Each structure stands twice: as structure tokens, then as C-alpha cells.
Amino acid sequence: MTPSPTTPRTLPPRRLLAVAAALALSGGVAEARTAPAQPSTTPGPAASAAAPTCPLGVFHCPPRPESYAMCRPNALLEFYDPTLPRDPALRESADTDVQSTHVDSSNQAYYRLSGNVRIERADQLLRADRIDYNDSTTDYDAQGNVRYQEAGELLSADRLRGNNQANHGVAENVRYQLLQSRGNGTAARGELLDAQHSRYSQVTYSTCDVGHHLWEVRAKDLKIDKADGVGVARGATMRFANVPFLYLPYFTFPVDNRRKSGFLYPTFGSSNRSGTMFAIPYYLNLAPNYDATLEPRIYTQRGTLLAGEFRYLVPGTRGQLNVEYLPNDRGEDTPGGDATHGQDRWLLKYGDVTRLGGPWVFSTSINRASDRSYLRDFGNDLYTSAIGTLASNAYVRGGGDWWSASFGADSYQNVDPYLPDTVVQYKRWPRATLGLDLPINRWLEFGADTEAVAFRKDDVIEGKRLDLYPYLAADFRGAAWFVRPRLAYRYTAYELDGDYQRYGYRGPLGGTQVSPFDDRTPSRALPIASLDTGLIFDRRTALFGTSYTQTLEPRLYYLYVPYRNQNDLPLFDTRLMSFDYWQLFSPNRFSGADRQMDANNLTAALTTRLLDDSGVERLSASIGQIHYFSPQRVQLPSSNVATAAPTDWVHSDYVAQLGIQLNDRWRLDSAYQWNPNTRLTDLGTLGLQRRIGADGIFNFSYRFRRNYLKQYDASAIFPISERWRLLGRWVYSVRDRRTVEALAGVEYDSCCVAVRVVGRHYVIARGPVTDRGNTNNALMFELVFKGLGAFNGQTEDVLRRGILGYQ
Template sequence: MTPKLPPRRLLAIAAALALMGGHADAKAGHGHRKAASDDADQSCPLGSFSCAPRPLNYAMCRPNALLEFYDPSLDKDSSLRDTSPAHVQAQRVDSSNQSVYHLSGNVKLQRADQLLQADRLDYNSGSTDYDARGNVRYQEAGQLLAASHMQGNTEASRGTADDVRYQMLEARGNGVARQGNMLDAQHTRYSGATYSTCDVGHHVWEFRASSISIDKATGVGVARNATMRLGSVPFLYLPYFTFPVDDRRKSGFLYPTIGNTSRSGFEVSLPYYLNLAPNYDATLDPRTYSDRGAMLAGEFRYLLPGTHGQLNLQYVPNDHGASDGLADTKGTSRYLINFADQTNLWQGWRFVSSYNHASDSSYLYDYGNALSHAAIYTLGSNAAVLGGGKWWSASFGGTIYQNVNPFVGDRGLPYRQLPYAKFSMEIPLSRWLEVGMDSSAVAFRKNGFVEGEREDLYPYLAADFGSSAWFVRPRLAYRYTAYQLSGDYRNYGYYGLLGSGSTGPFTQKSPSRSLPVVSIDSGLVFDRSTSLFGNSYTQTLEPRLYYLYVPYRNQNDLPLFDTNVMSFDYWQLFSPNRFSGADRQMDANNLTAALTTRLLDDSGVERLSASIGQIHYFSPQRVQLPNGQVHVVAGTDWVHSAYVAQLDLQLSDLWRLSSSYQWDPNTRLTDLGALELQRRLGNDGILNFSYRYRRGRLEQYSASVVYPISERWRLMGSWTYSVKERETVEALAGVEYDSCCVTLRLVDRNYVNQTSYGSIPAPAGSNVNLRDNAIMFEVVFKGLGSSGGQIDPLLRRDILGYQ
């Protein structure tokens, strides 16, 4: 028989029995965990320089590892509860006193996504007391719950369940409890409880606690007298700890990190996260190094109306590491500060600042080069006011630098810019014509070097004619650069060395340079339909001509504050200056000819791009950088530049090849060669190979791989070899085990610590080792919060395409 009962009160029974969590989201899907194909769609595109970490992958969990009474046909939309009627089924119903219902024999109570089943159910509609006995089962969109006996009061949202088994369907997590007590609608307490995100009945790890309290209002759970177990072996005891029960941030310990480096010895880190307020938080990270002692690291983040920022601090109260001949730091306190802030001032304007400072130049050599950090040799700090509108942008501020390279002095630091001001604008005059300007004024400061102020004005007028088949872009610019040198500027050479009785090249206190810069860029685009390997493509042919004229100006008496020669590549064929910064403007009477062809598939994806180009010099390039303190390199007498070619090829989603090549007809030598090959191995594997050559500077081979040997195991490695130094620059090997609820990673990295320092001999009597080694082990218990681990960032940096 299927009687209809008053919906509000009987349905409150079902709501009261949801002991382990709140209602599922109204748009929640069914309770099954994600299939493996869901994660496969999130593969990083081939050629990406940085791949975001994947979300936790539960694809290896058993697809049917659910409590046995799960009904997949039950409605999954919890938003229908308030408007849906309740349906009750039972073999026998007794309601002789009109207020007490006695239901027995396969009792089923259902409303929308809620389903309560029991052998017997007694319900008092007047007092809202209920008593369910015998094989009690409850299901909703967000969870499953089973008990031998359940009783309580729906009006007061109180209840007690014995011999509880539970499973959270959306947030994952399952366990058992000797008894569960609903204190009210927001608070629940369990006795003799367990918790794990592993499969039901197959817990690789779990928490066992004498009591667990859940507060839905705050999203916080509290466990007392708890042990964490791997299998049946306890390895961590916590008399009291808290944990999150939803997606809200929660204070608590993050995953510990254990590692070893040759500079600092064994490292143990145990971070603790502090959720101080909705708009600011902190992380305390106490560490200990066997060779150097204790460190306290910390991070503080804040988000206030109109401003946000972050402060990172590392402090070593007493470094007892052995002196290495670079700096005497034994017995001293050491520290590192990193601070960044951005504050909105008024509409269109903001203030940005950063402060980065180490206690000594050896700090990052000792602590910062271990595993997950790239080598850093300069720390920069700045403060600036930035503004912008529809056609303009401006900034005003200052920048300073600190040397953190213990093998060189401060002479290698960039100039301090105290202060600087920059202004740029682009104003469209018509659909095809615009006027603009780039300008800057900077005061350059550096002890022991020539100092002064520089103003650079670069107005231009540019036009853009064309259609989808052709373009012509003339540009007329004028560049004016003026200096005001200070102090004894006559006594400095280009590298800041005192003249020792001779004068430097700077004979004027206020030198200047002014010249026009004229260019015209033009091209055609032809296309046709073609086929390759049975696939249809659109092929383009794009010839391009670029003419540049800049008259020669003698710039030997201008200092070099922030200028260097840029690497010559394909895009330099169309650049108005081969120097960075404003201290040098090249002279030019050049014509660049280039040709590009592309293959586009039917969806518009570029599968092939091949380009080749060369510059023809109608006159020698006479402006050069100084080669020594006073003398200047003579200008080139080339007729042609090197041929520059580049190729990008990706005919399938599994293979990608890119290459660039430069051959100089003047020397008949190869200036540059680079080859990168990438192959995807299934959904979780990747193989990379690269070769890089630049004449007289470097020749390196690199290979990296993530190789899945099974569904659970992956091998990882990378290797870089320098032909010039005849040694391995860096080698990394690692292994990863991934299961339903736990991930293990072990990585060993050996590398040249001083790669960017060049061949610098170690000081006599020192224990400096130009090679370093780091080993790190990481355990991720899925579903217990984040780790901020060090291994993932390293692998994403060293293995192109790693996720």
C-alpha cells in the first residue's frame, strides 16, 4: 500500500537523517566519481611553456565503490525538495490514533533526491519524534548513510544513529562511526569514527578518532584523540586537530616536506596554514636543516578594499653551517624578505611596490637553489605609480637592485633608477592613421660608474593600409635622447674603471642624439586549397618586404646605462633597433625580404608555419657597443645579414616539431641552430628532445620524459648536457605513484649551481662545490587540503608539458 502523508513533517525526517553534511548543490550531478576520460580532456596543449596543475584525479578509484544500497535512478536535483510531495511505501501501516504512524516491512520514504529506507519506522506527527529500526539507509544527491537504528526529533533537528556507515558523493570521503548524534541542524558529533577519501572497504589511509565534531555553519570539523594510519599501521597521533568539511579555507597543517641538499643537508618542513579572516591569511613554515639549523619561514596575504599584497619571510636565527670561503656566515642570523603590494589610488591610477632583500649575497646560494627554485643572482625592488586611459599610459617610480651572486661583486648589478618617469600614447586620427609617442626620463645611479640623467623622446606617425590580402604600413618617427652627466664623469670608462691618469670617453656633460627613424612594412597573402596525407588544408604564401632608414650618428660619447645587443632572431628582421634600452640607436639603410607559408586545417588551426628571411644592407652598420674601456668596435661592412629560418609543425595532436636556423653568408658559418621535438605518450606522458647551438657561446642537448609504465606508476626525468663544458648541466630523475586517494613522488636533481656565473674558480681553501644535489620526497593524501609542494613547480619548469 502507498498512502500519502503530510509532506512537511515526514520529509523533515529525511532531512534530519543527513548527519554527515549539508544538502548538495541544486545543480549537482549524480554521485559517481569522475571517469578517467574527464581528466584526459584537460591535457596541456603541445608546446605550452607552462602547464597548470591538474585537479585531483580520482579516475583510479573503483567506479562502483559505493555503499551497496546506492540507487542510480534517484533524482539528483535537490532544488525540488521544497515543492515535491513525499511518497511512502510500506507493507504495513498502523495509524489508529491519528497522530502516530507505525510503518513496517520494506519502508520507503522518498521526496525528490531524498530516499529513506528501513525495516520499521514509527513517527509521531504531533511531537515530530521518529524511530527507525533495522537496516536504516538514507540517500540524497550529496551522500549515503546507513545505520542499524536511528531516532530523534525532526522539529528540533536532533537525532541519534547507531553503527553508522557514511559516504559523501560529491566531496568524497567515507567512514564508519559507533554512534552519531545530531545536536541541531548545524552541529553533529560522532563517537569511534573514521574518515578516508579512499574506496569504501579499501582504505590505504584513514583517520581514526575517539570523537569527531562537525560544524556546518563554519565548515570546520574537530577530531580528538586521533591517529592517522597507513593500512592498519598508525604513524601519526594528534590529540586534537581541526579539518575542513567543505570548500572554505581552514586553518591546519599542510603536507610536510622531507628532502636533502648538498648545501644545507637534510630538510624537514611542516607548514601550518592560518585562516585568520576572509580577506587575509598566513602560513607558518618551520624548517630544520641538519647542516645549518632551524629556520622559520612565513607567508602573509591580504585583500583589502582597493589593495592586495603578500609578504614572504625566511629567518635563520643562527646559521651553524661551515664557512665556504665566500662569506663568513657561521653563527650569524640570516634572512630573506619578499614583499609585493598593489593599491588602487583613484580611477585609472594605482600604486605598485615590491621589496626583495637578503641578509647577504650567499643566502640564495645556500638556501634558495635546492629543488624548486631557479637560480637568482639579482633581487630587484621597486615602487611606482601607474596610470592609464584609453589612448595613454604613464608611470613614475624607482628601482633598486641587490647582488645575490656570491662569486662576483656589485659591479655586475644594473643601474639603480632613482627616479624614473615614462609616458606613452597612441591616438587614432582616422581609420588608417595614428599618432603616438614613447618617452622616458630616468636618473641612473651606480657607485664607481658614470652617473647621470637621460631623457628619451620618441614620437611617431603611423599608417595602416590594406585588406585580408595585402598590407602597407609606413611609419615616420623621430628620436631625441639627451643626457646630463654628474660628478667626475670624465674619469670613467665604459665599464666603470677609474682612468688611472687617463680620461674616459665622456668629454661632454650634456651629450645628446637626435635622428629620424623611417620604415615601411608591406606584404601580400595568397592562399589555395591543398591536401596532404589525405587531409585537406588551406595553404598560404606570404611574401613580406620591410625597409628601414636611420641616419648614422656618432654615439661613442654616450654612456651605457641599460643598453645591450639583443639576440638576433626572425623578429629582429623587422625591428627598428637591435639594441635594448635607449643609449644606442642603430643606423640603418636596410631592406628585409621574408617569405612565410602556412597550412591551416578545416577548423582554422595552424598545422604548419615556415618562414625564411634576410636583411640586405645598402650601407654598413656603424653604431656598435664598446669593446673595452674606450675603444669602439668598427662598423660592419656586410652586404647581407644571416639567413633566418623557422619552422613550426604539428600535423597531429601527438607530435610537435619546432626549429630555427641562422646561416651567415659573410662567414659561411652557422650562427644559431635550435630543434625541439615533443611527443605525447597517452594522456599522462610526454617526451621532449631539444638541441640548442649559438656559435661561440653554447651547444646543449636536452631531453625530458614523463613515461607512464602503468595506470599508477610514472617515471620522470630530464637531462641537459653542455658540449662546450663537456659536462651535464642538470640531471633529474623521479618516480610517481598515483592511486585513488594517495600520491607519492620522489625526485633527485643534480645540477651545476653556478651555471650563469661562468668559469669562476673556487676560492683557495674553500669547500665551494659548483655542483649541487637535492632529493625530495612528497606524499599527497587526496582530499586533505593543499600542500604547496615543491616538486610540482620543479617538474612543470623542467619538463615541457608536465602535469
């Protein structure tokens, strides 16, 4: 035991031991207590609680924290005393409590305590069969079943010798356990340097069960600094299943959850575009509020790439910078893509959020690549989906109770080697918005949505647009009804660039004739009126022996927008939105402001719900349809990617949707659209999710959109046992007659080790169905040492994104 040399004694040593001797002669346990210890309820290193189950239907489940639930009880914790305080600073003023069965004090300077000896002071507790103490030199010698506890550590040994005044102790044949983590091991020799530092020779370290180390570090010398949360090993060998696989002459690792500088575990990967990849990152803990990571990577088919990441957090600002650079690419060019052989290639990603004062915030996200094929060649082969466009933006934003505003710019880069740059949307450079939502009284409000933007793009028409959209809305409601009238006015004006007459627009209703723009400042103005009404009925009902509240909610929505010929307006950012249930109640079927649909429509819809006694929605079913009193005449040109279908019929599709989750084991979601005019199904989706045991899941979905999409998607996590799980996903496109993605893997989880092996085949870019070069294969291996880190610790990301409900 190594108390501080300045520790005051409220009783002289001889008197303390004399009291113990007197009690020993009477046959009782010797006990001299100079001050009571303050109890603490802080527990020792117990097994981690199991992660909460991710609710069904959640798209991205959070990662599971490291769990030690499968660990055996720790043998060292048998002598752990949770009532001791956890603050070593209390030693300076704490008294000492000594208990023993026998005391021998024949020599006035030398005392021998024997028989269940217990010495306690503040966070320190020393127990042994026998303790010899020299009052003149403050030397002590504990022998036989030695057990020592302090704020950060438990230790057992055959013998513990030390000097109180020198604040030093030496133990032989040691077993130790860190209390701030599951770190434990054995050593031939251990030194207790002070309350926060210890050193061991011929030592092992692991977070596995004591005596059952599936992985461990064996080192000639190990120093543990609990103050900084760092272990420093020299002459270290990493072992897995008692097989050495990595030797490091100098090795540092965390002994708690704090971050530290040092090498992270290497990453291995393989793809058919860049060959085998090997990377070994180095983490730099530069300061409490910023850090960096350097990651050199070697691609066997392309060369050496250097990646770096820098993160910072200062008052009012947080951000992250990522840079990747590969000189003189040795790989092959992508067919149809940019020439890359022999070129320097790079990727830049930067994000920042800064508070400017008051309600104003500046945010930016810059993403640029050297060429269109970069992400295809160097995107992480397992956990990055194909991206066709990189978006960059910078904005100043602000808002209050009744207003919001922004000013900034958006830019886009094509990173799809199979598509020309002409498919990339316009740059919005600059763009300003102003939104108002001002309540006049409790049922009436005035608002406005305003946008001013300049559109930039090479070799097409460019210009500026101002869109003003003020409205007046009322909300009358009761317990079982609502009436929401709304009156708006939309004014959109353009100023086209000087060469606008070089370009033209398509004729009405998708005609093929192109007419030149003959007005540099076209505009459009029209009113928009709507009335949204509904009733809500409810009753008590029962289903499968469970009582529910059932609602019946009829709803009518009338929309009127007069027709304005808009064929002379350019198309900068407008597309036809997908028709779904919420489009039944939308004032426009186009995104952007370049087109405003005309309407004289009445939507009728009906919804029913089942709510359990706690108010949770267990079933929701809705159906609706639009009745057109006049055809919608505003269309998009036929050459546009998303052409507006004509609506010269009386009724829209029937739109139905269904969601059921009567318990926590399964969930079903479905949507269906049937066209009464063509008598064809336009859309159908079905999603089924079933929980298997505590940590298994099965998902199946079917997606159909006429003339566009027909896909099956199945994924599963199947637990074979408490430790083993099978993982898989398969996505098949019927229209393309090929697999879009196939993923298979196995996962092993134990007390202190998790292993994942995942293989993936996937489409990485658009291209002809017969072109098999736009697919990729990847095989990744991940080995997680709980409490220490992971080899390839990123496969979990793609599993969470690809398998609904994965944790």
C-alpha cells in the same frame, strides 16, 4: 530522521496513517502525499572529470585538479536520490510524504510501519524495513537496512533512533558519506545533531573508495561541521596502507574545499649546503580576505629559521608579504661569497597592487636578501632555480585608449656569490614613461615613446637621461597586401653627475683606448624611416589526405637611420639583442636608448603557412635576410659584456624558422642562422615534442649559439600503467662538459593517493667548470592525500617548469 520540531503538519498523524492502512488492506503500497517534492538535478559525489590535456608547445601547463576517475562506484550512492532539494531551510515549511507496505496502529499514540518504509520531507529521506513512531513523544525507531539522506550526507546503519522534537538522532554500526566531498567512513555510533552537524565515535574518515581505504584517519571521536567545512577529530591516528604513522590528540581537517586554520603537513628536504631540512607550517585563516602562514624550519647544518607569509585582499588592494629569518648561522661560508658564519640572515619579499582611482594603479615588488649567498643556501632545493639578481620596483601606472604613463623606481641586488656587485645593472631611481598612440584617421596615427630616468650605481659614471621618440605611422592594407610607412625622430639627452670626468668611454669600433667624458650634457638626435610591405597569396592544397589552405607571404622591409657618432654617450642599460627572425624587422639591434644603430638596410623574407579547415595553423616556415647598402658603424665597446659585432659585409645571416604540428600528438619547432660571410652556423635550435598516450610526453631540444652555448635537453613523462609514471630530465652542456641539470622521479596516482619521489642534481650558481661546489643535489618525497592535503606539496611546480607539457 530529525525534522525540525516546528514543522507544520497539514494532516493529523492519525489521519495520515489511516490512509496508509486503508491502502495496505487493499494490497497496494501505502502512500499519503501532502505536497509534491521539488526535484533537483544536483548530483551526488561523482568521480571528477579528467583534466583537459595541455596543448603542445605550452610552456607552463596548469596543475591537474584532484581526480577521482580511478575510484570504484561508491556503494552508499546506490540509495542516493538526486531529485531531493539541497536546501535544509525548506524543512520548516515542507510537508511530509510517507510510504510503506504495512501499518499497525492498534495503539492510538504508537504506530508501526513495515515493508519498504519511506519517509520524505524536503531534503530528508529515511528508508528502513521497519519504523516505530510515538506520536505523543515524537520518538522514532528505525530498524533493518536503515538508509538516511539529507542535503550534506548519506548514512546507513543497523538502527537509527531519535526524537523529532529534540532534533536528535542516534545510529548504530554506521557507514556515512559526505555529499560535498568524497569523505566517508564507518563508526560504531553516530549522532545526527542537526542539518549541518554530526558526531561519530570509534570512527574512520577517508576520501578513498568505501571499504578500500588506502589512507584513513581513525579517531575516538569525530565531529563534522558541514556549515564551516571542518572535521574535528580527537585521539586521531593517521594510517597509510593500514600502517599508523602519525598520532594527534587533536586534529582538524577540511571536509570540503574551504580553507581553515591548522597545521599543514610537514616538509622534508636535504641539500649538501644546509643539510637535512624539516618544516611544519601552521596556516591561520584570519578572515575571509586575509590569512597567514607561519613555518618554522630546522636545518641540521645551519640552525632554526622562521618563515612567514601574510596575504590580504581588500577593496582595491591585494598583496602578499613573505619574511624569512635565521639568527646566528652555524653553516660554512660560500667560497667567494659574503661572510655568513655567525651572522643573522633574512629574506624579504613583498608585492602589492592598489587601485588609486580612475585609470591609476600603484604596484610594488620588493625583494631583498641579507647576503649574496642566501638563495644558494636556503633557496628551496628542488623547485627554485638559481637567481643571480633580485629586482625591486615601485610604480604608479595609468592608461587610456590612446595613452599610458608610469612613474616609479627600480633597484637590483646581486645574489650570486660567484660574481661581484659591479655586474648588477644600474638602479633606475626614479623613472617616468609616457606612451601615446593617437589615431588621426582610419589609416594614419601619431604616437610617441618617452622616458626620463636617473641611473644610480656605485663607483661608475651616473647621470640622467631623457629619451623622446615621436613617430607618424600609416597602415594601408587590402585583403592580400599591406603597406606600412613609418617616420620617427629620436632625441636622447643626458645630464651626467658632477664627477663625470673621472670616467671615460672606449674608442670607436671597440678600441682599447679610454677617453674621458668631456661633455656633461651630451645628446643625440636622428630621424628613423621605415617601409614595411607584403603580399598574401593563398590556395587550397592537400597533404597526407588532409585538405589545407596554404599561404605564401613575401615581405620587404626597408630601414634608414643616418649615422651619428655615439661614442661619447654613456652606457647605462644598453645591450646587444640576440639576432633572430624578428630582428629582421626591428629598427634597433640594441636594447635601451644609449645606442641607436645606423641603417641603410633592406630585409627580404618569405613565409608559408598551412591552415586547416578550422583556421588552426598547422605549419609555418619562414626565411629572411638583411641586405646592407652601407656598413653599420655604431658599435658597443669591446669591454662591454655584449659587444656588437662589426657589419662591414653586405648581407646578414640567413635566418630560418619552422614550426609543424599536423596533429595533436607531436610538434616540431626549429630555428637556424647561417652566416654567408664566414660560412659558419651562428645559431641552431631544434625542439621536438611527442605525446605518449593520454598523460605522457617526450621532449627533446638542441640549442647552439656559436662561441656561447651548445646544449642538449631531453625530458619525458612515461606512463607505465594507469597509476604509474616515470619522470625524467637531462640537460648537458657540451661547452662546459658537464650536466647542467639531471632530474629523475616516479609518480603513483590512485583514487585517493598520489606519491612522487624526485631526485635532482643541478647547477645553482656560476663558477669555473672545475668547481663542483656550485652544484647541488636534492631528494624530495611528496605524498598527497586527495581531499585532505599533501606532504611536501610543491614538487609539482618544478616538474611543470622543467618538463614541457607536465600536468
